[in-house]
Amino acid sequence: MHLYGQMAEMDPILELADRYNLTVIEDACQAHGAEYFSNKQNRWLKAGSVGRAAAFSFYPGKNLGACGEGGAVTTNDEQIASRIHMLRDHGQPKKYYHDLEGYNGRLDAIQAGILAVKLEHLFEWNQKRREAASRYEKLLSSVEELTLPFEPAWAKSIFHLYVVAAAERNELLEHLRTENIGHGIHYPVPVHLQKPYQNLGYRENDFPVAEQASRNLLSLPIHPYLTGEEQARVAQAIAGFYGAIRPSVVLNSAR
Ligand SMILES: Cc1ncc(COP(=O)(O)O)c(C=O)c1O
Structure with missing residues (x-):
């Protein structure tokens, strides 16, 4: 996958x-x-x-x-x-x-x-998503509480989602909600803990990495027409949240 x-x-x-x-x-x-x-x-x-x-x-x-x-x-x-x-x-x-x-x-x-018709635009839309991802990278790389997506040299991602790992994920998510900033969790329940697979007998702690991911992953807004200003607002909200915990959180500026 x-x-x-x-x-x-x-x-x-x-x-x-x-x-x-x-x-x-x-x-x-x-x-x-x-x-x-x-x-x-x-x-x-x-x-x-x-x-x-x-x-x-x-x-x-x-x-x-x-x-x-x-x-x-x-x-x-x-x-x-x-x-x-x-x-x-x-x-x-x-x-x-x-x-x-x-x-x-x-x-x-x-x-x-x-x-x-849309297929004609796919390459350009993907390119724009990649640009948005690199703007997030610049804006957010100084926020220690976040782990940003990593793109190895062998991959060209099309950033269907922009998913970060975040400390205090649920609290941050609440903060984004109050700031009216879209967000998602992909995904909240790992496969082995989904109801249809309970018969397989897996329990919590059987797959600790997947479980940890379900607790700290957070998807930030991303689409081809997301602007630098909108992303700066997302970054400000995140910095504002962590700044309240750790006053020295500073943001880089993305061009
Ligand atoms: C990774 C992955 N596999 C499968 C699907 C299922 O696709 P569909 O809902 O079009 O059947 C999705 C869509 O949600 C997906 O993201």
Whole structure:
């Protein structure tokens, strides 16, 4: 899964899959246009082109979002492609002839039309998100209480989300709420503690890193048209909050 818009480190994943004869399927739902530099192949690879197949979501909030529900699967494998074609349309290779038990997962033509128009803008929108992320980096790097996103040299993130780890996360979140600043938690409950998986028998402390993340991660506003002034206001609110705890919190200024 390419989380928050940044691709996973694929070389070791592919190597592992190779060693144990596993199939790699990418979850690229948050990573339309994200890139990964493969040392092994000595080139940049795009999300959705690395595994045997990949899933994209076009949920309206995604970097490439429809005006309703939508999604796509990419693959280079003709057999998988033809199976997916059938599965999305009640298992039909031909109208009213069913080879499989499928379901209704067809993309509406109206959504496809909207996506085709928006696709033209994706690169520019992603670029603008990257610029917004680097403005946050400048504004917030002096705030010790925050850990900012880290982009390794092998990744080009498309910043679907801008997620920081924050000390006193819940209190900061309340402060942002009172300042009328949008925010989110991605995600509040780790998978092993979600109700549908209780039968697997996991408990708290079984995955302490994931649990810690669920307690201190906070998503700040990000989208292609976020302005430097708006980001300065977000940064001021954060500094204001921590300044009340530690009066020496100072902000850098971002241009
Ligand atoms: C990482 C990831 N995987 C899967 C999904 C599911 O996508 P959809 O809601 O379009 O089925 C989402 C969307 O929320 C996602 O962010």
